[in-house]
Amino acid sequence: MNSSPISIVLADDEHLIRGALAALLDLEDDFAVVAEVDNGTDALAAAHQHGPTVCVLDLEMPPTDGVDTAWNILREIDTHIVMVTRHARPGVLRRALAAGVKGFVPKSTPSEKLAEVIRTVAGGARYVDPEIAASALTGTDCPLSERELDVLRATTEHDTLAQTAQELHLAAGTVRNYVSSAIAKLGVSSRQQAAQKAWEEGWI
Template sequence: METASNILREIDTHIVMVTRHARPGVLRRALAAGVKGFVPKSTPSEKLAEVILAVVSGARYVDPEIAASALIGTDCPLTGRELDVLRATTEHDTLAQTAEALHLAPGTVRNYVSAAIAKLGVSGRHEAAQKAWKEGWI
């Protein structure tokens, strides 16, 4: 999403995101970043061409299966910042690394992780991140 946001800050354009991470949480972040089209990597080339033409014409396109999953998925009990921390947890080995990557104090990260663990009823930060991924929140 960061790349899409950076592009859209610099250039007035439309972005179609083709991803292997076609999950509801990723969709929500992509739309918030300004992406106009969102399709899974498995989209046939003919369909992708149609989506690109539609988006260039000013339409928005979201793969129907992903949209349905996002609509019927479990409501996320976590705050945006808790999700950010869990997302970063999947990319970093320690809380200190996560804190540094998010420009937060380690104690703040620990508090967000503790809150997420309690809300999700799991025993650790990696389990919390896995549950959030499975539910499509991150």
């Protein structure tokens, strides 16, 4: 008796990679790529529309990164997430696992191996690339508070602290204090450098 195919929503903002990956996955008899999109917003919409078994998400795509997209999808839809990334920063894996992501692999993963990972995740198990896992174990612990991370995350989307304060419903002075504290803890000289450092470490 034939079982239903593993339905897949594929999200990657690099069109050539997305198209090639979709074509390769469609060669698998037990897979059906039901949607291809290039951003997190459309990935959420496609997940709502198709209710896929697995969503394969690129880590770095607009308007938010793949981890935030995973949070949004898993909060609303019963599915499984495989994250693929070109740059596996240690803190990102921790964020992804906390979000409920079940698979985490580099983009250099051969299509045959990715197919195995998708089957593993579809079956309810977890797979993390060993090199990414080892890197995460040796990564730097985040010295920032959750509120400091929220502020730095918001500053990457706004030009001024006033805009950040408005988004977070905080006083401008309070935001300034959080930014100053983050700058001091990270040993940098500006909020832009603090946000960049936090991003590079995968904390935001």
